[in-house]
Amino acid sequence: MIYILTACLVLVFLLFFTSYLLYRGVFYYPQKKHVDPYQIPDDMLYAPYKNAMLHLLHEMEQTPYEEVSIRSQDGLSLCGRLYLFRPDAPLMLFFHGYHGTFLWDGLGSFRFCRKNHINLLVVDERSHGKSADQIITFGIRECKDVKCWADYAAKRFPEKSLILSGVSMGSASVMMASVLSLPSSVKALICDCGYTAPAEIIKETIRSFHLPVSFCYALLHFGARIFGHFNLSESTALSAVRQNCPFSLSMGIMIPSFHQKCATNFMMPVHPERKN
Numbered sequence: 001m002i003y004i005l006t007a008c009l010v011l012v013f014l015l016f017f018t019s020y021l022l023y024r025g026v027f028y029y030p031q032k033k034h035v036d037p038y039q040i041p042d043d044m045l046y047a048p049y050k051n052a053m054l055h056l057l058h059e060m061e062q063t064p065y066e067e068v069s070i071r072s073q074d075g076l077s078l079c080g081r082l083y084l085f086r087p088d089a090p091l092m093l094f095f096h097g098y099h100g101t102f103l104w105d106g107l108g109s110f111r112f113c114r115k116n117h118i119n120l121l122v123v124d125e126r127s128h129g130k131s132a133d134q135i136i137t138f139g140i141r142e143c144k145d146v147k148c149w150a151d152y153a154a155k156r157f158p159e160k161s162l163i164l165s166g167v168s169m170g171s172a173s174v175m176m177a178s179v180l181s182l183p184s185s186v187k188a189l190i191c192d193c194g195y196t197a198p199a200e201i202i203k204e205t206i207r208s209f210h211l212p213v214s215f216c217y218a219l220l221h222f223g224a225r226i227f228g229h230f231n232l233s234e235s236t237a238l239s240a241v242r243q244n245c246p247f248s249l250s251m252g253i254m255i256p257s258f259h260q261k262c263a264t265n266f267m268m269p270v271h272p273e274r275k276n
Contacts, residue, residue: 015219019219019220020223020227022216022220026202027137027224028135028136029099029127030134033099034128034129035101037057037103038054040104056107056110057103057104059110066081066084067079067082070148070152072148074144076133077132078125078145078148079131080121080124081122082121083121085113085114085118085120086117090119091118091121091161092162092163092164092165093121093146094166095125095142095164095166095169096123097166098168100169101124101128105168106122119160136169137198137224139172139173139198140231140232140234142173142176143177143240144177146166146177147180147182150164150177150182150186153183162183162185162186163186163189164189164190165190166191167192167193168193168194170194171195172197172198172201174189174190174191174194175194175240176237177240178240197237198232198235198236202217202220202232206220220232221233
């Protein structure tokens with residue numbers, strides 16, 4: 001009996017330990033792992049656009065901006081940059097992707113907004129850039145940060161129409177935020193290459209590594225609940241897109257920084273019919 005009990009305890013320990021390792025590998029993103037935006041990889045994905053990205057990055061750094069910060073609902077300091085191109089123009093809020101930075105993911109939005117004289121607020125999502133924390137939750141907490149930024153923008157610029165925009169995890173976070181009582185000044189969402197749910201993108205990534213999906217995801221889900229205190233099933237982008245503002249969704253092959261895609265675009269009506 002003692003051997004069986006010992007074996008069970010060892011098995012439980014191994015499962016806890018494996019769950020913790022997977023949790024650290026997927027959700028933990030300390031400052032030392034952050035990318036240097038000027039160190040653009042030379043691989044085949046980035047190489048053809050490296051010079052153009054560096055040129056736009058330099059322009060983004062040289063263009064006058066205001067550093068802004070807010071507090072998240074759970075007390076974290078969240079940081080961003082505000083580019084004011086025209087006083088009477090709308091304001092776009094941009095949210096980058098997983099392990100990303102607005103100095104890469106936001107280059108296309110910066111170029112578009114500057115050309116069209118649309119004001120732009122680019123955000124360091126939690127655990128990225130200058131924002132606090134070290135845990136990424138794939139939109140579960142990030143969507144609440146989107147609402148905080150929208151509330152900040154609406155209070156500071158009550159006369160401006162707001163557009164919420166994001167790519168990848170930022171896109172999913174924007175969609176998930178659409179059911180969180182956003183300010184009435186939010187007029188549209190622009191979502192580029194978002195995913196339907198945190199669980200689904202994680203499962204797809206596990207599948208791409210040819211690992212057992214159900215087992216690995218169960219350990220990750222457990223690790224998120226025990227060590228990160230969040231539930232990967234709490235919200236999904238798919239269930240959150242029933243909202244009352246225009247909604248542009250782009251899916252396809254993304255070219256770094258420019259967000260040009262082989263894609264089909266969908267525009268939801270201004271007042272979509274809600275379903276129970």
